[in-house]
Amino acid sequence: MSTGQPTTIHLPPPSQKGKISLEEAISRRRSIRDFTSEPVSQSQLSQILWAAQGISDMRWKYRTVPSAGATYPLEILVVCGRNGVDEIGEGIYHYSIAHHSLTLRYEGDVRADLARAALNQGFIYEAPLDIVICALYQRTTLGYGSRGERYVHMEVGHAGQNIYLQAAALGLATVAIGAFNDERVREVLQLDKQYKPLYIMPIGRPT
Numbered sequence: 001m002s003t004g005q006p007t008t009i010h011l012p013p014p015s016q017k018g019k020i021s022l023e024e025a026i027s028r029r030r031s032i033r034d035f036t037s038e039p040v041s042q043s044q045l046s047q048i049l050w051a052a053q054g055i056s057d058m059r060w061k062y063r064t065v066p067s068a069g070a071t072y073p074l075e076i077l078v079v080c081g082r083n084g085v086d087e088i089g090e091g092i093y094h095y096s097i098a099h100h101s102l103t104l105r106y107e108g109d110v111r112a113d114l115a116r117a118a119l120n121q122g123f124i125y126e127a128p129l130d131i132v133i134c135a136l137y138q139r140t141t142l143g144y145g146s147r148g149e150r151y152v153h154m155e156v157g158h159a160g161q162n163i164y165l166q167a168a169a170l171g172l173a174t175v176a177i178g179a180f181n182d183e184r185v186r187e188v189l190q191l192d193k194q195y196k197p198l199y200i201m202p203i204g205r206p207t
């Protein structure tokens with residue numbers, strides 16, 4: 001049932017100045033699996049998504065994360081829980097990189113289903129929101145053949161590390177999750193077969 005929430009959410013512009021140094025963020029980075037139920041702010045979510053895949057060069061549209069041949073195979077989905085993010089309803093959203101906005105794909109809280117698809121790792125449900133990084137391999141394998149697959153895996157590591165460091169800089173908690181059933185995650189997120197989920201990263205305030 002529709003609650004009339006907007007289908008496009010324009011995120012606040014990301015900041016390029018932080019409160020702690022890169023060295024501090026690296027040293028504070030940790031996998032944290034205990035989250036409070038407090039919502040994340042829109043500016044924190046904006047910052048995390050920008051770090052994961054945002055555009056950092058307006059002229060050439062290069063991103064915050066390196067990509068083999070700038071083929072950019074990654075797509076990012078945000079699974080928002082009820083009251084997960086200030087003034088954003090529960091649902092599955094696609095991160096529109098070009099517009100730095102979110103597009104609603106499904107209205108409803110699917111965190112419990114996502115946790116079940118990931119070997120019942122309960123913190124996926126407890127976190128106010130989950131980022132899911134998916135790949136469209138053909139974008140990279142078209143030019144690089146089967147070697148492109150390894151490039152995609154390297155790239156998701158860059159994106160995941162950026163999320164970790166940005167979360168540390170914002171005082172937020174996250175953990176990179178690779179243990180899940182691809183097919184079930186795809187079902188929960190209603191994704192086409194060519195989308196391969198590679199990482200789930202819950203985001204929230206540490207307890």
Ligand SMILES: Cc1cc2nc3c(=O)[nH]c(=O)nc-3n(C[C@H](O)[C@H](O)[C@H](O)COP(=O)(O)O)c2cc1C
Pocket residue numbers: 029030031032033121175176177178179180
């Ligand atoms: C590829 C990969 C997959 C991972 N999968 C999971 C996972 O499914 N569940 C989980 O709780 N942690 C997962 N982790 C996080 C590791 O357990 C964690 O990085 C490790 O214990 C070291 O702790 P640290 O990240 O705090 O340094 C994964 C990490 C990587 C790099």
